[in-house]
Each structure stands twice: as structure tokens, then as C-alpha cells.
Amino acid sequence: MDYYLQILLIVGIFITLTLSLNLINGYCGQFSLGHAGFWGAGAYASAIYSSFYALPVSTPINMAIACLVGFLAAALCGIIIGVPCLRLKGDYLAIATLGFGEIVRIIIMNTELVGGPRGFINIPHWANIYWIYAVALVVIVFMINLKRSTYGRAIISIREDEIAAENMGVNLFRYKLFSFIVGAGIAGVAGALFAHTQQFLHPSNFNFMWSVIILVMVILGGQGSVTGSVIGAIVLTIFPEVLRFIGGHASDWRMPIYSVLLIVLMLARPQGIFGAHEFSLSKGRKS
Amino acid sequence: MSEDTIYFLWDCLQYLINGISQGSLYALVALGYTMVYGIIRLVNFAHGEFLMIGAMCGYYVLKANLPMPIAILAAMLSAGTIAVIVERLVYRPIRKSGRVPALITAIGTSLFFEYSGQLVFGADPKTIPPFIAEKIYNFGDVNVSNIQLAIFAITIFVLLFLWWLTHFTKIGKAMRATSFNLQAAELMGINTNKIISFTFFLGASIAGLGGMLMGYTMSIEPLMGLNLGIKAFVAAVVGGIGVIPGAALGGFIIGIAENMVAGLYKSSYRDGVSFFILILILLLKPSGILGKNVKEKV
Numbered sequence: 011m012d013y014y015l016q017i018l019l020i021v022g023i024f025i026t027l028t029l030s031l032n033l034i035n036g037y038c039g040q041f042s043l044g045h046a047g048f049w050g051a052g053a054y055a056s057a058i059y060s061s062f063y064a065l066p067v068s069t070p071i072n073m074a075i076a077c078l079v080g081f082l083a084a085a086l087c088g089i090i091i092g093v094p095c096l097r098l099k100g101d102y103l104a105i106a107t108l109g110f111g112e113i114v115r116i117i118i119m120n121t122e123l124v125g126g127p128r129g130f131i132n133i134p135h136w137a138n139i140y141w142i143y144a145v146a147l148v149v150i151v152f153m154i155n156l157k158r159s160t161y162g163r164a165i166i167s168i169r170e171d172e173i174a175a176e177n178m179g180v181n182l183f184r185y186k187l188f189s190f191i192v193g194a195g196i197a198g199v200a201g202a203l204f205a206h207t208q209q210f211l212h213p214s215n216f217n218f219m220w221s222v223i224i225l226v227m228v229i230l231g232g233q234g235s236v237t238g239s240v241i242g243a244i245v246l247t248i249f250p251e252v253l254r255f256i257g258g259h260a261s262d263w264r265m266p267i268y269s270v271l272l273i274v275l276m277l278a279r280p281q282g283i284f285g286a287h288e289f290s291l292s293k294g295r296k297s
Numbered sequence: 298m299s300e301d302t303i304y305f306l307w308d309c310l311q312y313l314i315n316g317i318s319q320g321s322l323y324a325l326v327a328l329g330y331t332m333v334y335g336i337i338r339l340v341n342f343a344h345g346e347f348l349m350i351g352a353m354c355g356y357y358v359l360k361a362n363l364p365m366p367i368a369i370l371a372a373m374l375s376a377g378t379i380a381v382i383v384e385r386l387v388y389r390p391i392r393k394s395g396r397v398p399a400l401i402t403a404i405g406t407s408l409f410f411e412y413s414g415q416l417v418f419g420a421d422p423k424t425i426p427p428f429i430a431e432k433i434y435n436f437g438d439v440n441v442s443n444i445q446l447a448i449f450a451i452t453i454f455v456l457l458f459l460w461w462l463t464h465f466t467k468i469g470k471a472m473r474a475t476s477f478n479l480q481a482a483e484l485m486g487i488n489t490n491k492i493i494s495f496t497f498f499l500g501a502s503i504a505g506l507g508g509m510l511m512g513y514t515m516s517i518e519p520l521m522g523l524n525l526g527i528k529a530f531v532a533a534v535v536g537g538i539g540v541i542p543g544a545a546l547g548g549f550i551i552g553i554a555e556n557m558v559a560g561l562y563k564s565s566y567r568d569g570v571s572f573f574i575l576i577l578i579l580l581l582k583p584s585g586i587l588g589k590n591v592k593e594k595v
Contacts, residue, residue: 041397094576095576098579101396102579104340104400105531105575106575109531110576113569113572116568116569120565218527226404229397229398233397262416263416266416268408269405269408270405272404272405273405273409276391276394276402277387277402280391281398
């Protein structure tokens with residue numbers, strides 16, 4: 011049973027992470043390859059709070075503070091990387107964020123306070139599955155509402171055409187930075203939840219490969235689609251586990267099969283499963 | 298000067314020499330990245346995996362008791378062939394879908410080769426013997442091995458070869474035309490698909506060569522491509538992506554900086570310094586040291 015619970019926990023955390031990257035990548039069109047860096051910064055910052063500076067209040071309040079610490083730490087990283095790098099475009103921004111994500115990991119590796127390469131142990135078990143899904147739900151509602159708000163429409167206009175958006179009076183830098191900071195901050199909250207359910211953090215949890223996996227979830231679901239992100243996160247977390255269950259050769263070859271499926275899906279449907287649309291019961295309504 | 302200062306300078310010189318030797322290897326891998334990017338604007342994440350496949354093939358050829366030159370040739374040919382197959386099956390159909398799907402596909406290809414490599418070759422690290430018998434020369438307090446000199450010489454030779462190829466042969470001129478403007482090159486009667494395949498073959502076979510030379514410094518394993526690929530890519534961007542001499546310059550800069558930091562400060566920051574340089578360069582001159590500035594048009 012623990013195994014299924016663990017998968018459910020990871021699915022919930024990845025839903026939050028995918029939605030946060032969807033804000034940067036799907037809504038705003040800024041290609042970021044360093045999302046695991048924000049996730050890691052939030053996880054480690056909140057774990058430092060709970061292990062060394064925890065206040066004498068009840069556990070739920072403390073967990074809320076830990077989430078806030080994670081949010082602030084990751085958002086601060088978002089400002090540090092966003093202010094200088096957001097004038098870069100496309101591939102160059104992707105590489106700069108990739109470099110940033112790796113730098114976060116290397117700094118963690120070299121910090122003795124958080125265990126360095128041995129990992130951070132004995133983090134209190136404050137969060138549980140209800141926390142994770144409550145946060146995921148809040149983020150889903152926030153993202154859907156953001157998409158229909160003035161801010162959201164301005165951000166989406168940047169994705170569609172930067173020059174045209176600028177001509178219409180959209181302050182490019184401000185909206186790009188907004189999506190970067192909020193996206194990073196939400197990834198930090200996901201990190202705080204991850205730290206307080208797993209109770210153990212290791213720098214290799216936050217390497218480049220995980221940034222790629224989160225990005226693939228966004229792209230597979232469809233950039234800019236909330237439902238797409240949620241489904242991308244669920245499918246791509248559960249799929250390798252299903253292959254594990256089939257056993258025999260499928261179990262050995264599950265990672266190659268996973269990558270082949272990714273390639274085939276990109277060839278067949280480059281815009282992702284949902285494209286930019288939302289799944290909705292009333293047909294024909296686009297948001 | 299005090300004795301400490303003199304020792305410090307000797308140390309620096311030693312790290313510089315080690316750095317140039319390692320930078321040559323980065324440069325060899327970065328060349329393939331930069332050529333492919335120059336021609337189809339694709340960040341080929343699977344490039345490090347081509348290197349791994351080349352090195353693995355070379356390892357098995359050596360295990361069959363064949364001489365070193367044949368192993369190097371086998372490494373280059375196998376890496377090149379795999380690259381052409383991948384280009385034909387995966388990258389060509391995705392090219393028209395835009396850059397983000399192409400990038401994701403490249404990442405998928407890279408994952409595929411890494412994990413299949415673990416199943417086919419086994420996850421254990423393997424060692425390739427150095428390609429010539431090692432001899433160490435001493436100059437004062439600095440040691441230089443003939444292998445380091447040979448790696449540097451081979452890199453310079455490859456660079457000169459590429460310069461000759463792109464400037465004085467028909468296919469090289471076609472490559473430059475294709476990278477300048479793909480549609481226009483096509484209209485001029487250049488078979489661009491063939492040129493792109495050739496570029497992939499050339500870049501990957503140079504990576505295969507780099508993989509074989511690496512036996513001197515590191516063991517080979519299926520996951521080696523990822524880290525090496527990222528560093529070579531950083532080198533390509535620092536030098537100016539799409540520019541062939543830029544890739545070599547970037548490779549040397551990254552190699553020297555890594556060895557300096559590892560030697561003089563802390564070896565655990567070795568991987569961090571290349572990314573630090575990367576971000577610095579991107580902020581100061583996003584197109585890279587030797588890159589051309591492209592004006593944006595509406």
C-alpha cells in the first residue's frame with residue numbers, strides 16, 4: 011500500500027510542478043530548462059527552516075510557514091536569474107536557465123549545513139497527501155483564473171508575439187518577470203511539500219534530468235493548457251511504473267520504451283495532447 | 298619573488314597545460330554541436346550519446362585484439378552512421394514542426410541511447426587504454442605527457458581540416474550556403490537533405506574520435522554522454538554557436554577554467570565554473586565570443 015501512496019504523492023507534487031512550469035513555458039512562452047533548480051531551492055530552504063529554525067507552533071502552521079519559506083526562496087532565485095536573463099530569447103534563455111539550475115545543485119552539493127553530497131536527512135514529517143492535493147487544487151484554480159485575467163492575457167500575448175505585444179503597451183519585462191517569479195515560487199512550494207513528505211533530500215533529485223522531465227510533462231500535455239499539464243504529469247509519472255508491473259523485458263526496457271514513446275508522440279502531435287485548449291464538458295468554449 | 302609565489306606560478310602553468318589538453322577534447326565534441334546548430338538551428342542533445350556509442354564500439358574492437366587505428370576508425374564510422382540514421386528517422390520529420398518539438402525529440406533520443414546503452418553495454422565503467430605509450434617530459438616543475446601533446450595536435454589538425462573542408466571544397470561551400478539560408482540554398486540546386494546528413498556524419502565522427510582519445514583521462518560508461526554533452530554545448534555557446542573556431546575557443550576556455558578552479562580552489566566546483574562562465578558570456582555577449590550579432594527584424 012505504501013508503494014501506491016508514494017506514487018500518489020509524487021503525482022500530486024508533479025502536478026504542482028508542471029503547472030508552475032506551464033506558467034513560464036506555456037503561458038509566457040519563455041523556454042526554461044532549470045525548473046528543478048527552483049524546486050530544489052524551495053525544498054532545501056524549507057527543510058533548513060523546519061530542521062534548524064522551526065517555531066514552537068502547531069505542525070500545520072509550521073508547515074504553512076515552511077511552504078512560505080520555500081516559495082520566497084525559490085521566488086528570490088527567480089528574481090536573481092530572471093532580471094539579467096529575461097532579455098535573452100529562445101535557445102539562449104534555455105541554456106542560461108539550464109546553467110542556473112546546475113549552479114543551484116552544485117552550491118547545495120558544497121554546503122555542509124545541508125549535508126552536501128550525502129543528502130539532507132531527518133527532515134520532520136509535517137506534510138501528507140492532503141497537503142499535496144490541497145496545494146495542487148489551489149494552484150489549478152489559480153492558473154485557470156490567471157488565464158482569464160488581465161495579467162494572464164498580457165502574459166499570453168507575449169507568447170504569441172513579443173513585438174506586437176510591446177506595441178500594444180504590454181510591459182514585456184514586467185510580465186515576464188511576474189510569470190518567472192510566480193512560477194519559480196510555486197515550484198518552491200512543491201519542493202517544500204516534497205521535502206516534508208520524503209524526509210530526505212539529495213542533490214541528484216534536482217539535476218538537469220528532472221528539469222527535462224517536468225518540461226516534457228508540460229509539452230506532452232500541451233503548452234498553455236491547464237488540463238494538459240495535469241494529465242501530462244499524471245501520465246508520465248504513472249507510465250514508467252506500469253511498465254515496471256508488466257515485468258520481464260518490459261520492465262528492463264521501460265526507460266527506452268518511455269523515450270521512444272516520447273519521440274513518437276512528438277512526431278505525431280508536436281503541439282502536445284491538448285494543444286493550447288482546455289478539456290471542458292461544454293463543447294466549443296475556449297478559454 | 299618568494300618561494301611560495303614561484304611554486305604557485307608553476308602550479309598555475311601545470312593546470313594551464315592540463316586544461317588545454319582537456320579543453321581540446323571538449324573542443325572536439327563542441328565542433329559537432331556547433332556544426333549541427335549552425336545548419337538547422339537544433340540543439341542536438343543526443344550528440345554526447347553519439348560520442349558514447351563511438352567509444353563503446355572502439356572498446357569492443359580493441360577487445361577483439363585489433364590495433365588502435367582500426368578501433369579509432371570504427372569509433373568514428375559507428376558514431377557517424379548512428380547519427381545519420383537518427384537524423385533520417387527522427388530529426389528530419391520533426392524539422393518542420395518548429396524548434397521546441399525538435400528540442401524535446403532530441404532529448405528523447407538522448408534518453409533512449411543512454412538507457413538502451415545501459416542494457417546493451419552494461420552499466421559498468423570500461424577503460425580504453427591510451428592510444429600511444431605514455432611518456433612524460435619534465436620542464437622544471439611542470440610535467441607534460443606526449444598524450445597531452447598528441448591530443449592538442451589532433452584537435453588543431455581537425456580544425457585545419459574543417460577550415461579547408463568548408464572553404465575549399467564543393468561540399469563545404471554547400472554546407473556554408475545551407476547554414477546561411479536553407480531555402481535559398483535549396484533554390485540554388487543544393488540537395489540540402491544530403492548536406493544536413495553529411496554535417497551530422499562529420500560532427501558525430503569527430504565526437505567518436507574524441508571519445509576514443511578520452512580513454513586517457515576517464516573511463517567510458519553509458520551515461521557519460523549527458524554531462525560531457527552539456528559541457529561541450531556550453532563550450533560551443535561560449536565561443537559563439539554556429540561558428541567553428543568559436544567551438545574550439547570555447548572548449549579551451551572551459552577546459553582551462555575547470556582545471557584552474559579544481560586545482561587552485563575546490564574540485565567540487567569543477568562543474569559549476571563552466572556554467573558560471575556560460576551565464577557571464579550570455580549576459581555580456583549573448584551570441585558568444587566569436588559570434589555574429591543578428592539584428593531582429595519585424
